[in-house]
Amino acid sequence: MREKAHVREVGPRDGIQMVKTILPSARKLAWCRGAVEAGIREIEVTSFVPAKVIPQFADAEEVARGALAMPGLRPSVLVPNLKGAERAFALGVPIVNYVLSASEEHNQANVRRSTEESLQDFARIAAARDQRPGARIGLGAGIATAFGCTISGAVSEARVVEIAVRLAGMGADEIIVADTVGYGDPGQVRRLMGAVIAAVRPLPVACHFHDTRGLGLANVTAALDAGVRAFDASLAGLGGCPFAPGATGNIDTEDTVFLLEQLGFDTGADVERLVALRREVESWLPGERFSGAIARAGLPKTFRVSASAAA
Numbered sequence: 001m002r003e004k005a006h007v008r009e010v011g012p013r014d015g016i017q018m019v020k021t022i023l024p025s026a027r028k029l030a031w032c033r034g035a036v037e038a039g040i041r042e043i044e045v046t047s048f049v050p051a052k053v054i055p056q057f058a059d060a061e062e063v064a065r066g067a068l069a070m071p072g073l074r075p076s077v078l079v080p081n082l083k084g085a086e087r088a089f090a091l092g093v094p095i096v097n098y099v100l101s102a103s104e105e106h107n108q109a110n111v112r113r114s115t116e117e118s119l120q121d122f123a124r125i126a127a128a129r130d131q132r133p134g135a136r137i138g139l140g141a142g143i144a145t146a147f148g149c150t151i152s153g154a155v156s157e158a159r160v161v162e163i164a165v166r167l168a169g170m171g172a173d174e175i176i177v178a179d180t181v182g183y184g185d186p187g188q189v190r191r192l193m194g195a196v197i198a199a200v201r202p203l204p205v206a207c208h209f210h211d212t213r214g215l216g217l218a219n220v221t222a223a224l225d226a227g228v229r230a231f232d233a234s235l236a237g238l239g240g241c242p243f244a245p246g247a248t249g250n251i252d253t254e255d256t257v258f259l260l261e262q263l264g265f266d267t268g269a270d271v272e273r274l275v276a277l278r279r280e281v282e283s284w285l286p287g288e289r290f291s292g293a294i295a296r297a298g299l300p301k302t303f304r305v306s307a308s309a310a311a
């Protein structure tokens, strides 16, 4: 039995935050369906932000409802505040991912409040979650700009760990450490992820990398060394925060699955099916920049041999 590693598709959320085309809900759902057929089980399907802040997500309820009805999918959604969480709770979304930023300046730019106010909002979200009857809703807590910020520069590792500990204490079910602007390097990732994991153990910790400076997959291997086994990624390497100057795409889903499988992990996902889906998604988004090496070069002939040899 190979050890499992989870690749969570965030294309229908992070991937389309900055694209020029407003995708119809049916296409967003076709993206989700295609990813599920390719073996991806967790997808961040939309974002509960005001439509005037990001018009792409004006159909958040419709997409979430469609995703909830999709067999084989565990959908999650992003929320920036209590109002967003209430919208997600009302629909019965099983995993709700909250985001705040370790950088004060990015937190102000992104959600128009201090990081401390965002922490207090998370406490209100957790309390609202706890009061709900029925199955417990999983709360992910994302720490954006954890490796540095294009507005303010360096972000203190001690501050990131402190925020992670506070979120854990408030009722987060998972901590997601995010390199929003691609400032992280493998040494920093190994150090910070080791520290966060040690500080919040046994809570699961995931990573959300952007490949802005070409270190995205190197950072995945460093995070694996530190013990991380869940990674956000976007098909075709799309993505980026509209409120972080210079932001570009997430690590590419197909390349991330390829890397993890080559290293002997079981992702459950099929790279070739992901590449086929990616071609379809590309055709829906004229004028965008896509990245990804496997889509360009194809899988090596040694791929299946090494994946099964590790089994």
Ligand code: COA
Pocket: 017, 047, 048, 049, 050, 051, 053, 054, 080, 081, 083, 084, 085, 087, 099, 110, 111, 112, 144, 241, 242, 243
């Ligand atoms: N969904 C829908 N409507 C919302 C909402 C949400 N999550 N949060 C607030 N609103 C509405 C309020 O009800 C209010 O409506 P009204 O004007 O009709 O009364 C209005 O939006 C302003 O509310 P307020 O709480 O003052 O928000 P704000 O203007 O301070 O903006 C955020 C705060 C968090 C809503 C906004 O900055 C935001 O959406 N940021 C997200 C950015 C993002 O998605 N970044 C990329 C992902 S990292």
Ligand code: ZN
Pocket: 014, 178, 180, 208, 210, 239, 240, 241, 250
């Ligand atoms: Zn992101």
